[in-house]
Each structure stands twice: as C-alpha cells, then as structure tokens.
Amino acid sequence: xxxxxxxxxxxxxxxxxxxxxxxxxxxxxxxxxxxxxxxxxxxxxxxxxxxxxxxxxxxxxxxxxxxxxxxxxxxxxxxxxxxxxxxxxxxxxxxxxxxxxxxxxxxxxxxxxxxxxxxxxxxxxxxxxxxxxxxxxxx
Amino acid sequence: xxxxxxxxxxxxxxxxxxxxxxxxxxxxxxxxxxxxxxxxxxxxxxxxxxxxxxxxxxxxxxxxxxxxxxxxxxxxxxxxxxxxxxxxxxxxxxxxxxxxxxxxxxxxxxxxxxxxxxxxxxxxxxxxxxxxxxxxxxx
Amino acid sequence: xxxxxxxxxxxxxxxxxxxxxxxxxxxxxxxxxxxxxxxxxxxxxxxxxxxxxxxxxxxxxxxxxxxxxxxxxxxxxxxx
Amino acid sequence: xxxxxxxxxxxxxxxxxxxxxxxxxxxxxxxxxxxxxxxxxxxxxxxxxxxxxxxxxxxxxxxxxxxxxxxxxxxxxxxx
Numbered sequence: 001x002x003x004x005x006x007x008x009x010x011x012x013x014x015x016x017x018x019x020x021x022x023x024x025x026x027x028x029x030x031x032x033x034x035x036x037x038x039x040x041x042x043x044x045x046x047x048x049x050x051x052x053x054x055x056x057x058x059x060x061x062x063x064x065x066x067x068x069x070x071x072x073x074x075x076x077x078x079x080x081x082x083x084x085x086x087x088x089x090x091x092x093x094x095x096x097x098x099x100x101x102x103x104x105x106x107x108x109x110x111x112x113x114x115x116x117x118x119x120x121x122x123x124x125x126x127x128x129x130x131x132x133x134x135x136x137x138x139x
Numbered sequence: 140x141x142x143x144x145x146x147x148x149x150x151x152x153x154x155x156x157x158x159x160x161x162x163x164x165x166x167x168x169x170x171x172x173x174x175x176x177x178x179x180x181x182x183x184x185x186x187x188x189x190x191x192x193x194x195x196x197x198x199x200x201x202x203x204x205x206x207x208x209x210x211x212x213x214x215x216x217x218x219x220x221x222x223x224x225x226x227x228x229x230x231x232x233x234x235x236x237x238x239x240x241x242x243x244x245x246x247x248x249x250x251x252x253x254x255x256x257x258x259x260x261x262x263x264x265x266x267x268x269x270x271x272x273x274x275x276x277x278x
Numbered sequence: 279x280x281x282x283x284x285x286x287x288x289x290x291x292x293x294x295x296x297x298x299x300x301x302x303x304x305x306x307x308x309x310x311x312x313x314x315x316x317x318x319x320x321x322x323x324x325x326x327x328x329x330x331x332x333x334x335x336x337x338x339x340x341x342x343x344x345x346x347x348x349x350x351x352x353x354x355x356x357x358x
Numbered sequence: 359x360x361x362x363x364x365x366x367x368x369x370x371x372x373x374x375x376x377x378x379x380x381x382x383x384x385x386x387x388x389x390x391x392x393x394x395x396x397x398x399x400x401x402x403x404x405x406x407x408x409x410x411x412x413x414x415x416x417x418x419x420x421x422x423x424x425x426x427x428x429x430x431x432x433x434x435x436x437x438x
Contacts, residue, residue, distance in 0.1 A: 014170075
C-alpha cells in the first residue's frame with residue numbers, strides 16, 4: 001500500500017504522516033497542515049465543530065490519493081482528517097506526499113487539499129461569541 | 140521574529156519547524172522535507188556529504204526568508220539545513236511556511252526551496268560504491 | 279415508495295433532524311428528490327450548492343433511486 | 359597585492375586545498391580574478407558555473423577586490 005487515509009477524532013500527528021510517505025527513493029516530501037484559525041473575515045472564532053459522512057468521506061479521500069498515485073507514479077500519500085470539536089490552533093487536516101522529485105510533491109499536495117475542499121463530505125461550523133455558522137453554506 | 144534560519148550538524152526535526160510557523164492566525168502550513176535518496180540517475184548512492192560556506196549560507200537563507208515575509212506579509216518561515224555526512228533517508232533540509240491561507244504557503248515554500256538550490260552556498264558530494272561526484276558541478 | 283434520507287451539516291438543521299422519511303413515486307430520480315426537498319424546505323434553495331449521494335457516491339440528477347439505497351443530502355462541503 | 363582565496367566543494371578539489379594565495383595587480387577585480395583562476399586551473403572552465411563571493415556576498419565582475427576582503431570561490435551550489 002502506498003496510501004494511508006484516516007478520519008480521526010483524536011489529535012493529528014505530522015510525524016505519523018511524514019513517516020508514512022518517507023522511503024529511500026523519495027527525495028521530496030511536501031506536507032500541508034491545516035489548522036483552526038482564530039478569526040474569519042475579521043470575526044473572532046472560539047472553536048470549530050467538524051462532522052463527516054464517514055464512509056463517503058473516506059472513499060472520497062481515497063479517490064484523491066489514488067488519483068495522485070496514478071498522475072504522479074511512485075508517489076506515497078497520507079491524508080488524515082480530524083472530526084469533532086476543535087480548538088484554535090488544532091490541526092484539522094494533514095496531507096503528506098512523497099515523490100522522487102519535489103515539483104511533483106508540491107503539485108500533488110496542492111491538488112489534494114484543493115480537491116478535498118471541493119469533494120470530501122466534511123462540514124465545519126464556526127462558533128463565535130454571538131452565534132455560529134456553517135462554513136461555505138451560503139454564497 | 141518571524142523567521143528561523145539554522146545550519147545544523149545534527150538531525151533535523153520537522154516538529155521544531157512546524158511549531159515555529161504555527162500561530163493562531165496561520166491557517167495553512169506547508170512544509171518541504173528534502174531527504175537523501177538512494178539512487179541518482181540509476182546509480183546507487185551510499186551516502187551524501189554536505190558542506191557549506193557557513194556565514195554566507197546563513198545570510199543567503201535569511202534573504203530567502205526575508206523575501207517571503209515581504210512578498211507574503213504576515214508569513215512565518217523556518218529554514219533548517221543540515222551539513223556533514225548524511226545517510227540514505229536522512230533529512231537534508233526542512234522549509235516550513237505558515238500563512239493565513241494555503242495558496243500563499245504553497246507558493247512561498249516552493250519559492251524557498253527553488254531559490255535555496257540556486258543561491259545558497261552549500262555543496263553535496265554523492266558517494267557511490269565506485270567513486271564520488273560533486274552534485275551539479277558539471278553540465 | 280417511502281425512502282429514508284440522511285442529512286449532515288446545515289442540511290440537518292434545515293430538516294430539523296438527521297433523518298427524513300419521504301414518500302415519492304416509484305420511478306424517483308435524484309433530480310426529482312432535489313426538487314421535492316426544495317419545495318418542502320425552501321431554505322435549501324439558498325445554499326451555495328446541494329448534492330445527493332446514493333450509496334456513498336455523488337449521484338447525477340438522472341440517477342434512479344431504489345428502495346434500499348442509502349440516500350444522503352450533501353450541502354456545501356468545507357473540509358480542511 | 360597578495361590575496362587569500364578560500365574554496366569549497368569541487369573548487370577545493372581543483373585547487374588541491376581549501377586555500378590559495380595569489381598575487382594580483384593592485385586594481386584587481388572579481389572578473390580578473392576569475393580569469394586568473396581559469397588560466398591557472400583550467401578545470402574551472404568545465405564547471406556549470408563559477409562565482410566569487412566577497413565578504414560573504416555574491417560579487418559581480420566589476421567589483422574591485424581589496425587586501426582585507428574575504429574572497430571565496432563558489433562552484434555550482436547544490437543544497438537541499
């Protein structure tokens with residue numbers, strides 16, 4: 001196996017993802033780490049609640065990873081996404097890609113996070129002091 | 140300070156770089172991890188020896204980081220490069236960039252590694268079973 | 279035909295619960311289900327997007343729905 | 359004027375050591391130093407590139423060299 005897909009309720013670990021994609025023939029690793037920011041459009045965020053339609057979230061993340069291994073052969077991919085209640089600074093997602101050369105690792109990692117945000121059925125609700133809002137739900 | 144530049148003879152640590160660029164207002168972190176590959180152009184590599192013209196290597200890495208903080212305001216940057224004798228799989232360089240949004244972090248991290256390979260006075264010698272060669276020295 | 283529809287995120291808030299039982303014609307399609315949902319819950323019209331997953335795969339509007347399918351309303355996703 | 363030139367990487371191998379003492383004219387420039395080096399060590403001509411750092415900064419060919427400067431030969435770099 002060259003891909004590792006996980007949907008977790010516990011804190012994510014960059015080392016675990018990095019170790020998954022390391023290999024003696026992989027000279028370039030690129031990791032994207034998405035964390036919970038403390039504000040959005042000027043408003044202070046207290047926390048974020050993530051939920052997923054789990055079987056489909058996993059299968060859609062797997063599709064992204066499989067596409068990467070097809071488009072950039074010999075790559076290794078880890079995608080870990082967290083669900084549940086996250087505090088400011090917590091890691092929501094880690095994507096790690098290892099390839100022989102760095103340009104492919106950058107392109108594949110960016111493809112993965114861009115696609116994840118478009119296709120993977122995960123939702124997040126931003127909690128403010130005066131209310132809450134489902135992110136991206138409304139134009 | 141928002142930049143951390145290090146030239147080290149000891150193993151590099153992704154966590155240290157990640158923690159440097161984490162901040163409550165940084166939602167996207169991109170890390171590039173460059174490791175020693177076990178072959179180059181079909182030949183098996185036994186190990187790599189890195190050396191640096193140290194004061195200039197540090198000042199050129201600092202220029203890269205300063206350019207990033209100017210071009211992508213409010214970014215945080217860590218660049219750690221190792222020197223000395225490295226085995227297959229060892230990490231030679233880690234570049235971490237944290238920004239509010241991910242597109243800037245990808246662009247800045249790629250800019251950093253591309254520029255580092257062009258300007259920073261660090262040299263590496265690949266050691267094969269039957270000889271050794273200074274990388275990139277000859278056309 | 280009675281089908282069960284699951285909902286996540288803002289779709290669950292709009293339905294007022296994680297599950298909806300709906301009576302539709304025997305030859306129900308994904309497109310017709312979306313129309314039924316928007317008729318009954320106009321708040322769905324205001325969303326950035328609205329999709330239906332059938333058995334954990336995105337379904338196009340022409341796809342027929344069978345009694346045993348797992349049907350899920352997918353409001354705009356926001357992972358990462 | 360006698361100046362001291364430091365060398366790293368393949369430049370050190372070409373010089374046969376990390377340091378070279380060289381006698382040049384009083385109005386020595388970086389460009390003239392590069393010419394002197396290539397005349398004395400033709401192996402420098404075969405490199406992908408060759409630069410000179412003066413006091414830890416890349417120097418252009420017109421830059422004059424003074425007696426106290428730290429002069430370093432920079433063969434093709436390969437960090438990362």
